[in-house]
Amino acid sequence: MQEEEYSKLLDTQNSLDSDESDSLDIRTQYILPPLLRWVAAAVVIIGIIDTCALVYVTHMFNTVFRPKDFASRLQYGNPYIGLQDLYSSGKVNSSAIDPIVLRPRSSAQVFVDEPDRVSPRGLRDTWKAGWGTVSPNERHLHVTPITHTIVQYRTIDFGMEDCHLVLTLPEPGVSLEAGASSNVTLSSRITVFRLAAEHPVDVKTLSYRTRPKVSRGVAVRVQPGIGGDTLLHRFPCPSASLHVFEIACADGSDCLLDVWSSQNTTYGINILQHQTV
Template identity: 35%
Template sequence: MSSQTLQPRAKYAPLPQDDETIEKPAESKTYALIRWSTIVLLLCTVVDVFLVLSLVLRSDREVFSSTPASPTSALEMPNMYINFDKLYNGTIQENRTFPPIVNIPRGMSQVSSAQPNKVFPQWPESWLTIYGSVPINSRRLWVSPEVSTIVQFRVMDYGMENCSLVLTIPPAAENGTDILVSDLREDQARVDVWALSTSKRLDPQTLTWKTCPTRAAHVGMLAASYNETHELPSFACRSGSYQAFELSCAGSGCGLDITALNGQTAVGLYMRQYQTK
């Protein structure tokens, strides 16, 4: 062994042993960036889905809200008799007389003061055919201390603008042919008729005691009896207009529940239009 004194080695940093050790810090930063980016994207997606669902639910609530008429009901109906007033302003002289026309109600629905939010089903009875169930176009006039019937007409034709409401009940022996009488107490079958304060088409799918238009005027009282026809005094009715009425009990009690089974037969409640020009 040499007598020469050994010098201590200088300190040095150890070199990396492989490539994985060299790339690890860079890879950790990349993974962290991807992870946080994914979290942010997921949060944004959740927020977007929540906002879309909120808009859809809000739109549905607005569409199906309880309103007495559909949004399009405020639009004026097309008039097929344009300029007829100019033709009949005195330049045309005619003495022709036309018989009254029968106007069948466009809709009859019930509302109940005991169930102010209830919507009564429209045409609940159906015929079973080879094509499926077909609703029966029946017209029910049901009046009780709690239930009123809402009826609406659309005035037809031109120059037939004098209208009156009519109630016709055939003989008791004909019950079940054109009309079905479920309840008729002749001593108490007295019905008040009220004109409603609306000129719009009513929507039976949303019509309730709460959403029903208010009463505007008392038109008269109808008395229901077998084999009789009762007609109220006439009133002015503009061609093409909607006329809505409420039929309620006259007095503390009444009993009336009749259903016209034939959609085009002048039985039950209907309207007559008389010539004015």
């Protein structure tokens, strides 16, 4: 009898426990879905905020901060305001001015057999205590069948807009000042190309593959004149205009030009600006 009562009590207790468990499961089912929805909504909102922040920061970097080549792409302002009208009127005559020698802003080598090799820089840079790295005012013209030299100029002067591209070499046997040198094969023949460059060439990234495209040839199979100037090309050069040329050996010519200018010499490829007013 007692065993039957005890068994009934156990069954009742088990039934109560089962009812409580079922009730807890039901409450959990009703509680979890809203919680998951809130968590999912929070994740979506945070993701949207992060995306908007990323887009804003990207836009800020693209519009607020200047690109690295910002300065090189600026147009040169005309400092000679009114001079063109003044001289065009015929009321004023300019005094005679000797030709101006314009040295290249840069003279860099590229390599046909290594098209991805970047042009060497700082070949003659020196270190001086108290000053740091010093770059001498020297230009290198080096031309072989596999080495070309790219020179670029910016003509600034008003009224000196008739330009002659010339090759200047020293007289044989002349004593040259420190830094200047000339090694030229007499049988050399060179060809000159004008390159299509709207902006200054960045010599830090310049290579044979990345150089500007050839616009046209301006001198073909020219023999360098030893001692003096050899005219390569004559062209108009308005104030503030950019001019980039590539110097190469003529096809079939086993040529060699290895010329260094120095602080006080102008050996190599230069421009002579002649008066036009």
